Each structure stands twice: as C-alpha cells, then as structure tokens.
Amino acid sequence: MAVAAQPLLASALLALLLAAVSAADTKNNPADELVSLINSNRTASKASNLADNQGLGCIALQYIKAYKGQCDQVGGNKKPVDSSFIDTFAPNCGVQAASLAKITGRLLACQPSYPPPAQAFDMLIADERSLQVLHSKNHTEVGAAVTGTSGGGPYFWCVLFSNGKANSSFTVEGGVPKTAHPGCFSGNNDECSGAISTGVGAWTLVSATLFALAGAFTL
Secondary structure, three states: OHHHHHHHHHHHHHHHHHHHHHHHHOOOOHHHHHHHHHHHHHHHOOOOOOEEOHHHHHHHHHHHHOOOOOHHHOOOOOOOOOOHHHHHHHHHHOEOHHHOOOEEEEEEEEEOOOOOHHHHHHHHOOOHHHHHHHHOOOOOEEEEEEEEEOOEEEEEEEEEEEOOOOOOOOOEHHHOOOOOOOEEEOOOOOOOEOOOOOOOOHHHHHHHHHHHHHHHHHO
C-alpha cells in the first residue's frame, strides 16, 4: 500500500511545486496596489479613474532616486528640478522625450521602516493639500513607485499625476521600460527587487517542495 501511494504523493507534491513556481513568477506589485487605492478613492469621490502609465511609473521611481536616500529632503519645496524629467528621468527609463506630458501633481513620502500600500496611501494623503492633489480633475494618468535604499530603509513612495493622453504620453521605446531596480513601479507588473522585505518567498516553498518530493521516492 505504501508503495502504491508513492505516485499519488509525488503527483500532489509536483502540483504544489508548479503552483509555487507560478507564484514566484507573478509577484504582487505594491506600486500597482497603491494605484488601485488611488483610483478607488477617486471614484468614491466622483472623480475619474486614472490610467496607470508604466512610463510615468518608471519616472516616479527615478524621481525617488533623485533624493539619494535622504528622507529629510522630502517635504516643503525641496524637489528635483523640472529639467530632470527631460535630462535624466526619461532617458533612464527609455521614455521618449517628445512624449512627455505635463506633471499635474506629485505626492512623496518616506519613512525608516517599510509601509505597505494602505499605510503608504495614508502617509501620502496626510493633509488637505495632498487630498486636493489626489482628487484634482486635471489628472488623466498616474504612475507610482516604491523603493528602499541599499536593500533596506529608508523607504520611499512616490506618485506622479499627468494630464497626458492614453497610449501617446510617456511612451516607452520598445514598449518595455529600462531596468530600474532596486524598487518597482506601476503599470508593468514589475517585480519589487530590493524594495521590500517580504519574509519567506515563493522559492523557499519551491525548495521545500523539491525536498519533500525527493523524500517521497525514497519511502
């Protein structure tokens, strides 16, 4: 009976292995989660749903990197100069300069420990001014990004809004933004490399499953 059960046990473990591999290849993107929260809040307030633009999301990540991990520079009037969008951010993302559209709003937050999307949303929408930015009727597109610094804190979240036109603004050369890790941005299902610590990963489950699968054949 034990020998006959081995193929069934092996099949079950193999199915678990395939599920684990699939999970490893489809990691959730917290920047996309933040965009979903933004759109849910806007529509609940009778504002329009915003298009999630991957080019704008990549630029949001570059916007964060301009702060060089300095949390104390966030807030007030301290921000990258507008020329950075053409000179640095767009080229680093592979976004065509001619497709850049007006930035109609910016939200930025930073703290030492990693805040998940819902907490980040509360940090970003902390006062009346940021609430007005969130609900502005001037926006048509949004891009969000998150990253840590050197594999740890502090952690930055950034949201950029634009009045660009769908499929014609922040156009990425070749359709895929340049690699911008560590961190991740919305609109392209990018893995959050180096942005957050998520505990036990899917590949840990894969390793455990392989070990159990080997054991099944030695019973």
